[in-house]
Amino acid sequence: MGQSDNGWKEKKISDSPSPVSRKRHPVHTPFASDNSVNCDIRGLEQSQNVSSEAALHLPCRVAAAVLWANRERHIELGYHLRPSQPGWSFRKAGHRPPPVTVNFNDTLVINAKNSLDVVTALHSHGLFQNGTGYYDGPVGITQCGIPPGETLTYVIPIQQWGTYWIHSHFMGQYVDGLRTSLVIHAAKEVYTYDEDLTIILSDWYHAEIPLSLQSYLSLYNPTGVEPVPNSALINNNANTTFQFVPGKTYRLRIISMTALALFHFYIDGHVMDIIEVDGTDVNRQTVTSLVVATAQRYSVLVQAKNQTTTNYLMHADMDPMMFDAVPPTLNPNITANVIYSANAPFFPTPPGDWSSVDDTTLVPVIPEGTAPPDNSYTLTADFQVYDDGINHGAFNNLPFQFPKTPSLFTELSMGTLATDPAVYGPNSGAIVLKYLNMIQIVLNNNDVGHHPCTLDYLHLHGHKFQVIGRSDGLYNSSNPYPEPANPIRRDTVQVPAGGNVVIRFRADNPGVWLYVFSFPPSFNTPLPPFNVTCRLLYYLTPRSFHCHIQWHMEAGLAMPFIEAPERAQARIHLPQVFLDQCRELNINPMGNAAGNNGTDFSGLQSGPQMIVGFGSRAYGALAACVISAVIGMGTVIWYAKEDKIKKVE
Numbered sequence: 001m002g003q004s005d006n007g008w009k010e011k012k013i014s015d016s017p018s019p020v021s022r023k024r025h026p027v028h029t030p031f032a033s034d035n036s037v038n039c040d041i042r043g044l045e046q047s048q049n050v051s052s053e054a055a056l057h058l059p060c061r062v063a064a065a066v067l068w069a070n071r072e073r074h075i076e077l078g079y080h081l082r083p084s085q086p087g088w089s090f091r092k093a094g095h096r097p098p099p100v101t102v103n104f105n106d107t108l109v110i111n112a113k114n115s116l117d118v119v120t121a122l123h124s125h126g127l128f129q130n131g132t133g134y135y136d137g138p139v140g141i142t143q144c145g146i147p148p149g150e151t152l153t154y155v156i157p158i159q160q161w162g163t164y165w166i167h168s169h170f171m172g173q174y175v176d177g178l179r180t181s182l183v184i185h186a187a188k189e190v191y192t193y194d195e196d197l198t199i200i201l202s203d204w205y206h207a208e209i210p211l212s213l214q215s216y217l218s219l220y221n222p223t224g225v226e227p228v229p230n231s232a233l234i235n236n237n238a239n240t241t242f243q244f245v246p247g248k249t250y251r252l253r254i255i256s257m258t259a260l261a262l263f264h265f266y267i268d269g270h271v272m273d274i275i276e277v278d279g280t281d282v283n284r285q286t287v288t289s290l291v292v293a294t295a296q297r298y299s300v301l302v303q304a305k306n307q308t309t310t311n312y313l314m315h316a317d318m319d320p321m322m323f324d325a326v327p328p329t330l331n332p333n334i335t336a337n338v339i340y341s342a343n344a345p346f347f348p349t350p351p352g353d354w355s356s357v358d359d360t361t362l363v364p365v366i367p368e369g370t371a372p373p374d375n376s377y378t379l380t381a382d383f384q385v386y387d388d389g390i391n392h393g394a395f396n397n398l399p400f401q402f403p404k405t406p407s408l409f410t411e412l413s414m415g416t417l418a419t420d421p422a423v424y425g426p427n428s429g430a431i432v433l434k435y436l437n438m439i440q441i442v443l444n445n446n447d448v449g450h451h452p453c454t455l456d457y458l459h460l461h462g463h464k465f466q467v468i469g470r471s472d473g474l475y476n477s478s479n480p481y482p483e484p485a486n487p488i489r490r491d492t493v494q495v496p497a498g499g500n501v502v503i504r505f506r507a508d509n510p511g512v513w514l515y516v517f518s519f520p521p522s523f524n525t526p527l528p529p530f531n532v533t534c535r536l537l538y539y540l541t542p543r544s545f546h547c548h549i550q551w552h553m554e555a556g557l558a559m560p561f562i563e564a565p566e567r568a569q570a571r572i573h574l575p576q577v578f579l580d581q582c583r584e585l586n587i588n589p590m591g592n593a594a595g596n597n598g599t600d601f602s603g604l605q606s607g608p609q610m611i612v613g614f615g616s617r618a619y620g621a622l623a624a625c626v627i628s629a630v631i632g633m634g635t636v637i638w639y640a641k642e643d644k645i646k647k648v649e
């Protein structure tokens, strides 16, 4: 029994294959009591703006075991989250899943026991999950969610390598801390280096996500202004230190786990060679600074100095252009210490270096040319106020609404009807893809914002896509991008506000994959009552606003790709536990989006609709507004006259 450096116990077994190594789809895996530990606060801010939650010091029960058997390494990690009111227990306890490191061809086993009082689920961001799509994690798409008190064991064959991360895919729980890094070592790494360091960039909100979401997705926020974080963190801390040894080469794996912030990352006095982008090894590209958007990952090689006379600062600057306003209490520029010698002075920090490289110019080490698309879909992303008075994001004016029955289960249970996009729900925007077709997506980003937004991003589950081209302005199909010889392949790409991106991928992964530009409220947001008539008029006027990220995920910009339904039905065998957990949540795990037959959607909450023209509600609000104005002016006149009388007296 060893003690890992993060305080988690590891158990190494080198005997012949254990029962665990043969187990593929266990339903419930109890925690071994001897693996329980009390965990201290780790990872919360220690030197600035310490939130009240961080002051709590609660014990929690965790279990982690690492088993080696033959060529496979099984990692079994359990976390036991304490029920809490009203906040998340993992946040109060500073209890976060530990970092996960595996090898190519391993099988990753994650035991997730849900001790929250709401459902949760884990998404391994960037993993293909080819054949195991039910472990992809988005609640409502590939599972119903782990009910409170239940356990789900994710068993994921690792078919790729590079830098990834694991996070909750429900209600923005990851922003509050339910997230960790996932590093996968290649059988043979392309580059050599001495040390491998993971650097997690995140933004930190003192208010817990359920509260922030409630105010973000409310009538009182018609322009969809995203909450601004209270601080930035490097490795979940405001004062992290990295010890550098002279002459060594360091691989830094930089992972952005932000809700909103865009980071500029650089180290004083050092250059960085980019060698990996979202799990794709790339030819070396030397940079002095790196732009890292939400959910993106980069690996860079950094050559340590041959001296111990000076220490340096590592910088992660949040770009204020992403925020509606920068509060005076926010320090957007976070640093970590790069220490060569304990007593050495720090290198004087030069002005922030925000130069960057265009990621579409990076060249994959393993070349892959383009192929002409078999199908091309044009999606326009936009934000506007819909008939529920809330600012929603939408592709082609259809705000995504989560189905009751997860789309993957609809695909697997509806036989030949599964090829009909209609069965996935009227507000799903589902697109059915043919097996092995080359799919092209043209994404126009109409989210130009009333403040100077710099970009949005899009992410596709289950695939890495080729980035064919990206530019400002809407895509002009009569002037297509030239075919790149070996385009960058990644799973998360930035799209400039008012700009476009064209991506391609091969539909070689039967299942259902979420395409996210942002996605919708996965719970019912309580709406405040109308109370100011004139503001109602404002809410009812269609407009387009805003950019960004986890907040948009909860606001309505997503759609599922239904990939090769017949193939999926033939090769994907849903473990019984998924059906059981749906039923425990009173969700029918079979049938259409409403859990019914055919296109009978009775029982499915209808999604928000576009406001077309100046409707009756708007006329009503206008009339009320005019009446209010007349009363207001009358009051002013009456008051002025009253004043005059007093003066005369």
Ligand SMILES: [Cu+2]
Pocket (backbone or CB within 6 Å): 123, 124, 125, 126, 459, 460, 461
């Ligand atoms: Cu993902």
